Amino acid sequence: MKENSAEYKFLEIENFWQNHWDANGIFTAKIDISSKKFYVLDMFPYPSGTGLHIGHPEGYTASDIVARFKKANGFNVLHPMGWDAFGLPAEQHAIATGQHPALNTKTNVDNFRRQIKALGFAIDWSREINTTDDDYIKWTQWIFLQLFKHGLAYVAEKPVWWCPALKSVLANEEVIDEKSEGGDHPVERKNMRQWVLRITDYADKLLEGLEDIDWPNSTKRQQIAWIGKSKGAEIDFKIDGQEDKLSVFTTRADTLFGVTFLVVAPEHPILSKIVTAQNQKVVQDYINQAKRKSDLERTDLAKDKTGIFSGSYAINPINNRKIPIWISDYVLITYGTGAIMAVPAHDSRDHEFAKKFALDVLQVISSEDDNATVLFCSDGKLLNSEKYSGLPSAVARQKIIDDLVADNKGRGNINYKLRDWLFSRQRYWGEPVPILWISKEAYEKISSTDSAELKEFLPKKPVTFEKNGEGLFALPLPSKYLPLKLPATSSYLPSDDGESPLSRIKDWLDVYIDVEKCEIISANDVKDPPKHLIKARRETNTMPQWAGSCWYYLRYLSPNCSTNLVDPQAEKYWGYPDLYIGGAEHAVLHLLYSRFWHRFLYDIGTLTHGKEPFTKLFHQGIILGEDGTKMSKSRGNVINPDEIISRYGADSLRLYEMFLGPLAAMKPWNTSGIEGVHRFLKKVWREYIQSDGRLTQFKAVDNQAVSNSLQDTIQKVTADIEAMHFNTAIAQMMIFINGMRQNNGMTLETAKVFLRLLAPFAPHICEELWARSGETSSIYFAKWPTHKGLPIKIDNYKISIQINGKIRGDIPVADNATEDDILASVLKLDGLKKYIDGKSILKKVYVKHKIMNILTN
RNA sequence: GCCCGGGUGGCGGAAUGGUAGACGCUGAGGACUUAAAAUCCUUUGUCCGUGAGGACGUGCGGGUUCAAGUCCCGCCUCGGGCACCA
Numbered sequence: 001m002k003e004n005s006a007e008y009k010f011l012e013i014e015n016f017w018q019n020h021w022d023a024n025g026i027f028t029a030k031i032d033i034s035s036k037k038f039y040v041l042d043m044f045p046y047p048s049g050t051g052l053h054i055g056h057p058e059g060y061t062a063s064d065i066v067a068r069f070k071k072a073n074g075f076n077v078l079h080p081m082g083w084d085a086f087g088l089p090a091e092q093h094a095i096a097t098g099q100h101p102a103l104n105t106k107t108n109v110d111n112f113r114r115q116i117k118a119l120g121f122a123i124d125w126s127r128e129i130n131t132t133d134d135d136y137i138k139w140t141q142w143i144f145l146q147l148f149k150h151g152l153a154y155v156a157e158k159p160v161w162w163c164p165a166l167k168s169v170l171a172n173e174e175v176i177d178e179k180s181e182g183g184d185h186p187v188e189r190k191n192m193r194q195w196v197l198r199i200t201d202y203a204d205k206l207l208e209g210l211e212d213i214d215w216p217n218s219t220k221r222q223q224i225a226w227i228g229k230s231k232g233a234e235i236d237f238k239i240d241g242q243e244d245k246l247s248v249f250t251t252r253a254d255t256l257f258g259v260t261f262l263v264v265a266p267e268h269p270i271l272s273k274i275v276t277a278q279n280q281k282v283v284q285d286y287i288n289q290a291k292r293k294s295d296l297e298r299t300d301l302a303k304d305k306t307g308i309f310s311g312s313y314a315i316n317p318i319n320n321r322k323i324p325i326w327i328s329d330y331v332l333i334t335y336g337t338g339a340i341m342a343v344p345a346h347d348s349r350d351h352e353f354a355k356k357f358a359l360d361v362l363q364v365i366s367s368e369d370d371n372a373t374v375l376f377c378s379d380g381k382l383l384n385s386e387k388y389s390g391l392p393s394a395v396a397r398q399k400i401i402d403d404l405v406a407d408n409k410g411r412g413n414i415n416y417k418l419r420d421w422l423f424s425r426q427r428y429w430g431e432p433v434p435i436l437w438i439s440k441e442a443y444e445k446i447s448s449t450d451s452a453e454l455k456e457f458l459p460k461k462p463v464t465f466e467k468n469g470e471g472l473f474a475l476p477l478p479s480k481y482l483p484l485k486l487p488a489t490s491s492y493l494p495s496d497d498g499e500s501p502l503s504r505i506k507d508w509l510d511v512y513i514d515v516e517k518c519e520i521i522s523a524n525d526v527k528d529p530p531k532h533l534i535k536a537r538r539e540t541n542t543m544p545q546w547a548g549s550c551w552y553y554l555r556y557l558s559p560n561c562s563t564n565l566v567d568p569q570a571e572k573y574w575g576y577p578d579l580y581i582g583g584a585e586h587a588v589l590h591l592l593y594s595r596f597w598h599r600f601l602y603d604i605g606t607l608t609h610g611k612e613p614f615t616k617l618f619h620q621g622i623i624l625g626e627d628g629t630k631m632s633k634s635r636g637n638v639i640n641p642d643e644i645i646s647r648y649g650a651d652s653l654r655l656y657e658m659f660l661g662p663l664a665a666m667k668p669w670n671t672s673g674i675e676g677v678h679r680f681l682k683k684v685w686r687e688y689i690q691s692d693g694r695l696t697q698f699k700a701v702d703n704q705a706v707s708n709s710l711q712d713t714i715q716k717v718t719a720d721i722e723a724m725h726f727n728t729a730i731a732q733m734m735i736f737i738n739g740m741r742q743n744n745g746m747t748l749e750t751a752k753v754f755l756r757l758l759a760p761f762a763p764h765i766c767e768e769l770w771a772r773s774g775e776t777s778s779i780y781f782a783k784w785p786t787h788k789g790l791p792i793k794i795d796n797y798k799i800s801i802q803i804n805g806k807i808r809g810d811i812p813v814a815d816n817a818t819e820d821d822i823l824a825s826v827l828k829l830d831g832l833k834k835y836i837d838g839k840s841i842l843k844k845v846y847v848k849h850k851i852m853n854i855l856t857n
Numbered sequence: 858g859c860c861c862g863g864g865u866g867g868c869g870g871a872a873u874g875g876u877a878g879a880c881g882c883u884g885a886g887g888a889c890u891u892a893a894a895a896u897c898c899u900u901u902g903u904c905c906g907u908g909a910g911g912a913c914g915u916g917c918g919g920g921u922u923c924a925a926g927u928c929c930c931g932c933c934u935c936g937g938g939c940a941c942c943a
Binding site: 216217218219221222225226228230232248249250251252263305328329330331332334335336339340341342343347348349350352353415416417584587588659660661662664665666667668670672673675676677679680682683686727728730731732733734735738798799800801802804805806807809810831842843844845847850851853854855 | 858859860861862863868869870871875876879880881882883895896910922923924936937938939940941942943
């Protein structure tokens with residue numbers, strides 16, 4: 001700083017150094033093949049109108065500590081930041097004000113940038129990206145077109161979650177208890193035309209990829225459960241008296257002899273064939289009833305099972321037993337074959353159903369301890385199963401499947417809970433889907449043309465959609481038309497019927513294609529269209545917010561590359577994040593979608609560095625309000641980072657958030673806690689700066705205790721940062737300062753070592769003191785201190801003495817003391833001797849330098 | 858119901874099977890000051906005891922061990938995720 005203030009003027013110091021770092025490009029990352037890289041990534045924020053909340057600095061500070069630590073350890077560090085800026089709030093603001101969402105987004109981004117900069121992170125701001133920038137949209141659309149080209153994007157009319165309040169459809173992952181994930185609005189089922197991405201094609205790859213990445217166990221588990229792979233078999237049951245078969249999916253082929261009825265979902269197409277005339281009316285009533293129920297009601301476990309007999313029977317392929325076919329909404333049409341074989345003795349749901357409708361229960365599995373008789377759902381030994389009786393479940397399962405396969409009555413099969421990813425939204429503020437809809441004839445004409453340009457992203461199999469009896473074909477925009485920008489409009493309101501606001505912008509919507517010239521012309525510019533022009537209409541859906549966040553970690557590597565999504569050289573050097581820090585709430589959304597796109601880009605050769613984007617992931621915990629509940633405006637317990645910084649400074653805020661507790665834990669904010677770390681920083685300051693504002697007269701030689709403590713501190717802080725145990729690292733630095741003060745100070749050399757240890761946590765104050773102690777280069781470039789091997793040899797250890805397992809005191813012992821020496825010392829001390837007097841010693845346990853346990857009768 | 862995590866002073870939290878409660882906060886007492894702020898010192902798990910000292914103590918009940926907050930078995934409870942997925 002310019003003037004040599006005696007006081008710790010944190011605001012001036014922080015402001016000064018932030019400007020200095022910025023102006024001098026201290027954190028600019030450049031490819032340097034002579035040093036190893038380290039890429040630290042934060043989950044980039046959605047720049048909301050309310051600004052940064054106190055949870056943001058938690059994750060960002062953690063990543064910043066690691067970034068600065070790695071830099072000091074010789075790594076070439078990349079630590080970027082950007083904005084996930086598409087999203088509903090900006091659009092709702094636009095609807096309310098008529099102002100273009102880009103304007104509101106810019107205001108919010110500026111505010112976020114100011115707030116994040118005020119925390120002094122070692123971020124390379126020259127790499128800042130924004131998912132709403134045209135240059136960024138271009139590549140998001142390009143990836144979509146690659147997916148399209150490779151047959152992974154298609155259009156389907158399917159039941160989707162429609163949110164009337166948001167006037168948009170939502171992905172499965174975005175719906176929680178029939179409420180929208182954002183805003184908590186009710187959602188309903190509706191049939192609509194949608195873009196869908198075939199993420200299910202990647203189910204197995206997404207599972208396998210989890211095996212060798214360093215992620216929190218719970219997050220891996222969540223993804224595994226979400227993908228929901230189950231191995232089993234499809235078994236064909238002939239319908240009695242008909243040629244038709246009914247296939248069911250089961251993971252328990254070993255219970256096939258225990259099947260006493262079949263159940264089909266009310267939506268199952270076979271119903272038209274199996275419902276007998278006299279059952280027609282009651283079945284129809286039941287189906288209507290089921291239709292009226294919301295999914296929530298249907299899946300409510302508390303409610304009773306309902307169902308109705310179809311009137312038909314099926315034949316069990318393994319023993320030709322005739323069994324009734326029932327209809328019930330506890331069977332889901334969306335999973336497996338929409339039909340199940342019911343084994344009421346060994347499945348709780350089937351059991352419940354059988355009990356309610358008085359159907360047969362036949363036991364075919366016995367448990368090891370044969371206690372469970374009524375309902376036993378685990379594996380066991382088969383009984384009542386003819387030649388399979390006596391076999392363990394796992395063996396019988398395979399044998400039965402094999403035999404069914406040989407008889408052509410079934411086959412092994414795998415089912416997933418994962419559904420394809422619903423990828424379109426009926427909103428304005430998102431990336432337009434770069435597709436034109438044309439007629440079949442036009443599509444054929446383009447397909448057969450010699451010009452490659454229009455066929456750049458053409459898939460092997462056309463994506464088509466039927467609208468009002470007319471077949472429409474999806475034509476991908478050539479890359480020269482990317483980015484497809486959002487057209488200007490004054491009306492951002494989506495319509496109630498699920499059409500995007502883009503569908504009302506006529507002069508954008510309608511275009512002509514000149515096949516010979518490979519040009520797309522706005523319909524506005526064509527008065528009397530010549531015959532050779534092909535009429536086309538743009539797709540009006542936009543992409544979901546996840547699209548931009550799926551690949552942003554790649555764009556940071558070469559944010560200005562205009563020829564590639566990521567510059568191959570940059571990818572080769574920087575690779576992917578070595579550490580990714582962010583909230584656990586994205587466990588199955590962003591983190592699954594992102595892995596899917598990454599795998600895909602790897603498969604098509606766009607990426608070459610590796611199959612998984614995030615090899616090491618860490619979730620920071622949530623910071624609760626002072627009352628221990630979640631921070632919210634309505635509770636009035638929100639802590640504003642701006643206020644904290646103005647009262648205590650950014651260094652105190654950073655230090656406090658790291659000192660609160662383990663990074664991963666959920667923990668409450670406590671304002672007097674931040675006073676504590678602020679006091680610590682003031683104490684540090686006073687050790688370096690005298691009351692006249694000049695540098696302290698440091699000692700010529702450190703006390704033994706101080707130099708020992710310094711070595712301990714180097715060791716502890718280093719190990720703790722590596723393990724991301726920031727709270728205990730800070731505690732150790734406090735111990736050092738307290739102890740050093742009791743020993744009346746330290747040397748300048750020691751003082752500088754300490755600054756380097758503290759700098760990743762509290763960079764501004766350390767940079768200031770570093771400069772004041774005569775250094776001219778930023779502390780960011782200073783090397784991490786190394787500890788000098790083993791601590792100085794100690795001659796006298798204190799060991800604690802247990803008598804019969806109880807701690808009774810401690811005694812000093814020499815390094816080479818024998819058990820008998822120690823016992824002799826113990827017997828010299830009355831306080832210990834009294835426990836042994838009059839008793840005989842049966843045994844001694846001595847753990848060197850730690851403890852001796854003396855056992856008496 | 859199933860799958861993950863947790864449960865330690867007044868509070869946030871420390872503890873490679875080896876002196877439980879580091880560090881910080883809070884509370885109490887004191888120093889400095891005309892006073893306050895700031896700063897510094899002492900003290901702060903519970904109970905018994907004037908004290909020295911003693912007993913108890915890491916959600917509950919068992920167990921393993923010379924020794925258990927830590928390992929094993931069975932519960933209770935809180936948080937998160939999934940939820941009729943056959």
